[in-house]
Amino acid sequence: MAEQPREDLVNLTIDGRPVSVPKGSLIWAAARKLGIEIPIYCYHPKMEPLGACRMCFVAVEKMPKLATACTTVVTEGMVVRTDTPAVKKGRQGTLEFLLINHPLDCPVCDKGGECDLQDFTLRHGPGGSRFDVSKRHFAKPIPVSEQILLDRERCIACQRCARFCQSVAMEDGLAMQERGFRTEVGVDPAAPFDSIFSGNVVEMCPVGALTAKSYRFVSRPWELKKTGSVCGLCSVGCNVRVDVRVDKVLRQYSRPNDDVDDGWLCDRGRWELDAINSQERLRTPLIRKDGLLQPASWDEAMRLVAGRLREIAERDGPGAVGGIGSTHTTNEEAYLFQKLLRAGLGTNNVDHHHGRFPAAAPGAVLPWAWTDSIAGLERASDILILGADPYHRQPIVDLRIRKAIRAGARVHIVTPEPNRLDRLAATVLRYTPGHTGEIARALLNVVTAEGLTRGEFAAQRAATVEARRASVANDTPEQVAETAGIESAALRALARDLAGAEAAVILYDEMATREPSGATLAADLLDLALLTGNFGRPGAGVGPLMEDNNSLGARDMGLLPDTLPGYRLVADQDARAALGAVWGATLVGEPGQTYEEMLGGGVKALYVLGADPARHLADAQLTHLNGFEFLVVQDMFLTETARRADVVLPAVAYTEKDGSFTNTERRVQRVRQAMQPLPGAKADWEILVGVARALGLSWRYLTPAEILSEIGRTVPLYAGASRRALGELGACWPLSPGARTPEGRPTVSGSPFLTWEMFERGVAPSGVSGATGAAGPELAVARGREE
């Protein structure tokens, strides 16, 4: 965070220690900065102060009574004490009251051990009670949602949960009912609590009143091994704490990273961990013998894979082998996989299942990524959601959009299906599914035809703007209204809104580009942002919401037939030579086969890593999968594809290995091993190293950190990346090495938003890039060729 100017700081003393905090801070935050604990229940740093629980009493000089630290704003020269007898007595009194009715069933309470009421009673409490009447008893537990149980006896009425539903999730859900000592949390039966963010109320409940069904009586906090990592379910990459007991992941808790998740986590990330704990997981390599998949040793399986791949490559040429990578594996594994195929087998036949983005052209680097950041949404004045469903697919981005709405942003929802944000949106437009691309072109049509272009970028390029106008001249909103069934006047108004917006963010779904009309969707929307000046500053930008946890990383790492890691073209001789020198191999300059070409039978031997192409294929195409001479599948489960394989290699889940993921806002973050790998299975990178060594390559990676350091040296977008440099919070690419910390830890600095000047420079700040930046940035369609 940037250093605050001195005049914006307020000086005060707490318990005799001086501290300076920004204007408008609360006493609680100032004390926290000094490491002084002020107990809180109703206050939550991510929500507005309430001052209901009276737990955070402090003594402020010249104030006649005790003040609540969570509602009192610091003033210059304030003298605060948290340790006077009056403060202690005040806190003890509050706790004694809270405990009148709170049951002492800590031994059977799921919160016991991580409960604020327990902790604060121990540290600040009276140690005894003068109330010896019966406690209240209610029927329990009451389900308040599919996932959450309510125990009303335990509730201390801090209202955190109700305020979360109301002001953070902005949805129906928990609310306070009744008054006085009968106050309790409840749900209106007419407005059920079915939010995907519901798990956050369990985490923020300071007592065990709200508990999770999936974690009910499963463990106690002191039994858990807690590891800070990154969630591997969707492309948001929320920072999590993985809680493991013995050999099972029991839950994920949020690990606040304000730039990514703002301290929240969705229910999928929190509880949908069944795949990791599944009994169905593969525990031994399988080799097809006599038509059946039979258990085999790792050594035998790896030697067979290497032998057969080598044999087919030598017999029919390297072009006869190919690989399909995964959007779930780490960057390190994606990098090794394409390195194995490119350097080890001499083929560019490597791809994965991804959205359709125009291919890069010589001299221009086109990383199709969100040019702004998740945190940048808060600074947007307008947010366009085109054909995407962040609530279900990238939930925490949806939550950030809600925060942006609270900050004043207008949201425009243009989707085929009803969207959970409709209720809060300024514009809601529906269209026939499959026509997302036409809508993008219609928006571009309005902007160019009505002369709504603005900004330096458009001003300098009159000729290309004119060319662009001509290319979408037929896609008028009226035309598109007919085919896509959308209201043309509203579409026109939307285009004008975007063109006139202070700062607009345009988001679309990666998979919308796979629609028949989506071939140029990414390019059209990028141009729309460039021409309307919504580009290159926080709160303005354009980009896809990616499909999986490492969809972007897979592209970055060169799991594409025509680009090397870091989007350098395979045709680029300098890039090939530079990378070849590091890899000790001569690389082929001919682009390889695409995903569809390989699966269509373009190769004889196929290596599928962590993907299940059978899922994406029509039944008629499934027979192709049986047609491969040699099919290797590396996965956690015996998938549809794996059932057809000749060799199946069992891999482990993301909680069982180290590595890094790149999320949809380009942030490279460390994934850490939280548990022992499943016996019999190996991490994908380990398997790849084993296969490479069986192929005769001299790979000497002992840890994923070594692979990441190599990526940091060879991939310009990831320059300076290393396990230590990425640290706890990660950074958005393009990365560049930073100065070392005083302790000697290397650092890396990221780029929260992309500017068109970066495109001009070829994004690559240094390294082996062959990007020449010869002609400067042009509009996407002018630069790119269609894939």
Next chain:
Amino acid sequence: MAMDIIKGLNTTLRELGKKPTTVSYPEEKRPLPARFRGRHVLHRYENGLERCVGCFLCAGACPADAIYIEAAENSEEQRVSPGERYARVFDVNLLRCIFCGYCEQACPTGAITLERIYELSVTHPEDLVYHKEQLLEPLGSATRGSLDAWVAPAPDQTPTPLPGRQGFFDGLEASAAAVGQGDLPAETEIMIAGDTGDPHDTGVAGEEK
């Protein structure tokens, strides 16, 4: 030299007439002190329900990491313990156990005690991992085990922490009641005079409902 021999034999002769210290085990067994710490026993209430509520506190207190528990939820059809929670799996690895007795001190319900059971030799080491069925006292028996030898008797006139329950203060009974009502009746008196327990009844006469 001769004196030394006589001196030595003197000791022998002196001990010759005494009763030997050794006992002829296993025909004969030595009486054990009340607080002897042998194998664990899991106790029941008089109504047959298990005292253990699967709270993991014994496992948390165990310095040798000898206890492994998996808890589950009671249902109306299948009630194992009072309250909501019970131990579905309760394993004690007696090869790890150091018989320190911390588990019985940690237990909020007096469910686990170390008893005077010391004949634990087996042929296979895995047989020394005792499962819940082996540790639990048989149905029909409801003892407190060595607990009475450990818990000091309550002083006279100690106020009771549980209204409606006569008797001396007993930490175990109090916390057992909190975690699952123990073997006490679950109904409690109405807290405020005139309160019917109906949340819509404001208790004020004449007020519109």
